[in-house]
Amino acid sequence: MSVYLVVFIVLSYFVWIKCIYNRRRRTLVKSLKHVLHVSPGRELDGADIRALIVTAHPDDECMFFAPTIIRLVELNASVHLLCLSEGNYYHQGAQRKQELLNSCAVLGIPGSRVTIVDHKKLPDDPKTEWSVSLVSSVIVKHIRAHSFNMVLTFDGRGVSGHANHIAIHKAVSHLGSSGQVPDDCCLLSLVTVGLLRKYISFLELPLSWLLPSCLLCTTGSQGYRQAKEAMFCHRTQLLWFRHLYIAFSRYMFVNTFQIVPQGPKNLKIY
Numbered sequence: 001m002s003v004y005l006v007v008f009i010v011l012s013y014f015v016w017i018k019c020i021y022n023r024r025r026r027t028l029v030k031s032l033k034h035v036l037h038v039s040p041g042r043e044l045d046g047a048d049i050r051a052l053i054v055t056a057h058p059d060d061e062c063m064f065f066a067p068t069i070i071r072l073v074e075l076n077a078s079v080h081l082l083c084l085s086e087g088n089y090y091h092q093g094a095q096r097k098q099e100l101l102n103s104c105a106v107l108g109i110p111g112s113r114v115t116i117v118d119h120k121k122l123p124d125d126p127k128t129e130w131s132v133s134l135v136s137s138v139i140v141k142h143i144r145a146h147s148f149n150m151v152l153t154f155d156g157r158g159v160s161g162h163a164n165h166i167a168i169h170k171a172v173s174h175l176g177s178s179g180q181v182p183d184d185c186c187l188l189s190l191v192t193v194g195l196l197r198k199y200i201s202f203l204e205l206p207l208s209w210l211l212p213s214c215l216l217c218t219t220g221s222q223g224y225r226q227a228k229e230a231m232f233c234h235r236t237q238l239l240w241f242r243h244l245y246i247a248f249s250r251y252m253f254v255n256t257f258q259i260v261p262q263g264p265k266n267l268k269i270y
Contacts, residue, residue: 017202020209024218028071031215035186035259036149046076050146053079054139054153054172056164057124058087058100058116059234063245064159064190066107066227068152068217068255073108080113082142084135084168089124092236103233106226115142126163135171140180148185152257155189159251176262187260188215197250204250213256227252 020027033044051072053065061069061081072079081104086093101111117138122130143151153172158165169189176187191213197204202224208216219227231246232238246252 013203013206017205020205021218021220024071024216024220027216028075032075035188035214037186044075046072047078049075049077049150050148051077051079051150051152052082052143052146052148054082054084054151054168056084056154056162056168058083058096059103059231059237060165061100061109062103062107062227062230062234063249064154064251065152065255066230066251067219067223067253068190068215068257069107069109070219070223070226071217078113079109080115080146080148081109082115082117082139084117084119084122084130084138085124085164086116086118087124090236093118095236096234099234099236103230106230106233122164124164128163130164130167130171132167132170132174135167136174136180139168139171140175143181143185147182149182150186150188151181152188152190155192155258157192159190159192173260176260179262179264181262187262188257189260191256191258193250199248199250201248201250202253205254208250208254208256211256214259215255215257217255217257219253224252 029044032038032049033040036049038044049072053061053069055061055065060083069079083100087096097116100116101114104114105111119134121134139151151172154165154169156166156169158169172187172189175181181187193204197207205218228246231242
């Protein structure tokens, strides 16, 4: 009897996952309307979404943000990427820059919408603490130049705990709290999950669906193949453990975001 119960529970769990996937477009559109403050009676047009993904290194875009990029591109949103370093830790900057452009092309972001920063004070180095004021300045200039209404980046734990990821979150949080972000622009941070949740692949989806978040982006098997192809563009980074990451990471299937709080506009901090 216990065997039948286990089988029933397992099958029910997979049916639950299937139902969530079937509702993923409706769930995404509803969440986007909420974060962008679109009135309930108005249809959301993908062309109204001008999204900026802010990352620290080439390969962050597909390792951590692939489900979000794929889903926004499917909605015909204007998706841009701002990468704050060339990933030159092992002196492979030029090669990694091209890998990033190839990866973005696979994910649906044309090269004209990709900006890669090469600044001596923003090295790819987990031991170097990036200047929050410098990172803030680079990001806010990019936001204003392109009139983005959505900025997505890392949360305070940086998904992998990398110091450069965390510095970006601190910079975006500073922009929000100091009122430097335009009124129509929302700031979102990618939720870092625990080790177990991180490495149970798509099986983690029901937990992300149940737990509160402001935005949930999911991909199915086709989206996973697209994210995997993007990962394979980063040939210099395909060490053995990256293959395990591709096979088991929930970030290849699921992204959840929380709102980064924003304070009064044009507040001066001394």
